[in-house]
Amino acid sequence: MNEQRDTSADSPKGDYVLLAIETSCDETSVAVVRNGREILSNVISSQIETHKQFGGVVPEIASRKHVESITIILEEALREANTSLEDIDAVAVTQGPGLIGALLVGVVAAKSVALALDVPLIGTHHIAGHIYANHLIGDIVYPAIALVVSGGHTEIVLLESEGKFRIIGRTRDDAVGEAYDKVARALQFPYPGGPYVDKLAQEATEEVVLPRSWLEPDSYDFSFSGLKSAVLSEINRSRMKGESPDFSALARGFQQSVIDVVTGKAIKAAKEFGARQMLLCGGVAANRGLRERLSSLCEEMGLPLLIPPNKLCTDNAAMIAAAADLKWRRGQFSSLDLKAEPILSLEDWSV
Amino acid sequence: MKAVEKKNEDSAVTVLSFDTSTAAFAAAIVRNGERMDSTVSFTERNHSVRILSEIKDLLSRNGIQSKDLDAIAVGQGPGSYTGVRIAVTVAKTLAWTWNKPLVGVSSLESLALGAWNSLQKSDEYMADERKIWIVPVMDARRGQVYTSRYEATTSGEWSRIDSDGIRLIADWAKRIEEEATTDSQVAEVWFVGDLAVHQSAIELAEQSGARLRTMSFDMDAEAVGQLGEIRFRQGERADIHTFVPNYTQLAEAEAKLLAASRGE
Numbered sequence: 137m138n139e140q141r142d143t144s145a146d147s148p149k150g151d152y153v154l155l156a157i158e159t160s161c162d163e164t165s166v167a168v169v170r171n172g173r174e175i176l177s178n179v180i181s182s183q184i185e186t187h188k189q190f191g192g193v194v195p196e197i198a199s200r201k202h203v204e205s206i207t208i209i210l211e212e213a214l215r216e217a218n219t220s221l222e223d224i225d226a227v228a229v230t231q232g233p234g235l236i237g238a239l240l241v242g243v244v245a246a247k248s249v250a251l252a253l254d255v256p257l258i259g260t261h262h263i264a265g266h267i268y269a270n271h272l273i274g275d276i277v278y279p280a281i282a283l284v285v286s287g288g289h290t291e292i293v294l295l296e297s298e299g300k301f302r303i304i305g306r307t308r309d310d311a312v313g314e315a316y317d318k319v320a321r322a323l324q325f326p327y328p329g330g331p332y333v334d335k336l337a338q339e340a341t342e343e344v345v346l347p348r349s350w351l352e353p354d355s356y357d358f359s360f361s362g363l364k365s366a367v368l369s370e371i372n373r374s375r376m377k378g379e380s381p382d383f384s385a386l387a388r389g390f391q392q393s394v395i396d397v398v399t400g401k402a403i404k405a406a407k408e409f410g411a412r413q414m415l416l417c418g419g420v421a422a423n424r425g426l427r428e429r430l431s432s433l434c435e436e437m438g439l440p441l442l443i444p445p446n447k448l449c450t451d452n453a454a455m456i457a458a459a460a461d462l463k464w465r466r467g468q469f470s471s472l473d474l475k476a477e478p479i480l481s482l483e484d485w486s487v
Numbered sequence: 488m489k490a491v492e493k494k495n496e497d498s499a500v501t502v503l504s505f506d507t508s509t510a511a512f513a514a515a516i517v518r519n520g521e522r523m524d525s526t527v528s529f530t531e532r533n534h535s536v537r538i539l540s541e542i543k544d545l546l547s548r549n550g551i552q553s554k555d556l557d558a559i560a561v562g563q564g565p566g567s568y569t570g571v572r573i574a575v576t577v578a579k580t581l582a583w584t585w586n587k588p589l590v591g592v593s594s595l596e597s598l599a600l601g602a603w604n605s606l607q608k609s610d611e612y613m614a615d616e617r618k619i620w621i622v623p624v625m626d627a628r629r630g631q632v633y634t635s636r637y638e639a640t641t642s643g644e645w646s647r648i649d650s651d652g653i654r655l656i657a658d659w660a661k662r663i664e665e666e667a668t669t670d671s672q673v674a675e676v677w678f679v680g681d682l683a684v685h686q687s688a689i690e691l692a693e694q695s696g697a698r699l700r701t702m703s704f705d706m707d708a709e710a711v712g713q714l715g716e717i718r719f720r721q722g723e724r725a726d727i728h729t730f731v732p733n734y735t736q737l738a739e740a741e742a743k744l745l746a747a748s749r750g751e
């Protein structure tokens with residue numbers, strides 16, 4: 137059924153254990169993963185409660201929190217995995233993209249462990265991690281189309297074969313998650329407001345129909361800033377008329393527009409590139425409306441769809457291990473001079 | 488974690504020490520208070536890139552393995568936020584992975600002691616039975632410096648007078664000058680460290696009293712190791728998990744939030 141399924145059994149060392157670290161934004165996470173797919177532990181320490189009071193992630197505070205947590209989370213991950221340091225065969229870490237100060241903590245911690253244990257280091261692309269989170273729950277069939285939706289990213293990625301990434305569409309302004317958070321603020325929800333908008337949209341009985349931003353007919357790119365402005369001007373228009381805006385109808389209108397465009401383009405890409413599988417990933421993959429629509433569209437065209445459970449959609453280190461496994465099996469390691477990169481090309485990270 | 492072996496007061500102690508709070512990356516191996524080897528570089532402003540390779544080289548060219556180390560000493564700041572985080576994260580992660588005692592020392596005190604070590608070797612410095620004040624200075628922008636004050640004597644005494652903090656150089660230099668003028672036991676006052684942009688403010692503070700002398704000086708990890716070794720021999724051990732940099736101030740967003748909550 138699939139020539140390229142799990143090949144970790146053929147790896148030079150057979151069974152191996154990877155320690156992975158992810159600190160690209162506001163989650164300190166460490167995972168222990170066996171053979172690139174079997175999660176022994178995946179500890180995530182979220183800073184969300186701290187950043188809530190600031191209405192968004194404050195980079196300096198995120199960096200400080202990572203330093204406070206790093207060895208505690210390392211220890212917890214090993215304990216939960218019932219593994220000792222001597223069992224670790226390699227260390228993987230998110231090299232980028234992300235907040236530079238936050239990435240740095242994970243990168244120097246990973247380099248320290250790699251030096252101290254004298255094991256290879258694997259610098260890993262964060263988005264490759266989100267995509268390969270799917271490899272933790274199932275087999276990936278190539279070519280595949282990955283729809284990456286998160287607070288910082290909105291991309292359609294073509295995987296012609298294992299570990300070969302080609303970005304065919306990306307956002308030209310806000311990421312989906314960013315648009316959700318901004319709209320949530322306009323609808324007076326606390327940060328992070330995405331899940332509230334999703335819930336309100338699901339429960340809505342009315343819909344304020346908002347424009348769809350399809351851009352050029354042959355483009356797989358996205359733009360959400362116009363949609364966000366449309367929501368804001370709807371709210372203003374109601375207020376000028378002395379009415380109170382119908383938040384739930386607006387939430388529904390916003391969500392329907394986002395979902396139409398995002399799933400529409402992903403399905404179109406799947407058809408054009410003859411995809412044999414669709415992968416949904418990133419923090420916004422937790423959005424119920426999006427999951428349901430993409431599921432039904434894929435079902436209609438008989439396209440298998442993978443969506444990781446919520447815990448593997450939001451930032452976590454197990455997904456970093458899953459992507460690093462691509463490099464491990466090919467013996468592609470990083471030097472101890474690995475540099476954290478706030479902007480890092482996914483395509484260049486291909487195997 | 489396993490219990491750490493107890494060291495005798497007089498047994499040999501080998502410390503790996505490093506600091507990245509300033510523009511310098513400085514690392515050293517210090518054995519029984521003496522520099523065994525050290526390295527310092529300025530070429531890479533981003534200390535995170537080379538820090539582990541440099542440490543690896545330093546250890547291997549001296550034939551030192553992790554089992555030969557008794558402790559890891561690190562400059563805990565203050566200094567560049569990002570810089571200090573790099574050394575602190577490396578120190579706590581190495582200490583955790585190797586199960587070694589960790590000792591944090593003030594980066595300012597290290598800068599001051601390094602400068603004092605260097606002054607004692609130079610002709611600049613005039614031997615005197617009285618006290619010498621060493622005032623370490625690191626630029627903190629907008630006329631501010633991270634600074635503190637240490638007192639040294641030629642008979643080997645070394646003590647802290649002021650705590651590490653962020654201060655306006657103009658006011659600080661003036662205060663030091665006044666206090667040195669009224670204290671007849673103070674023979675010399677040395678401002679040391681990152682002086683390029685603060686030299687004139689220090690000169691301006693000079694009245695007709697004490698002379699404020701200056702010496703540009705880069706971080707020297709030998710001093711980090713010496714201070715670390717003293718603490719280590721005194722039984723001091725940092726808790727690895729809760730070990731964090733000494734930033735000396737809140738993050739800007741926190742300070743604003745605090746001010747807002749006070750209605751400022």
Ligand SMILES: [Zn+2]
Pocket residue numbers: 262266286418419450451
């Ligand atoms: Zn992410």
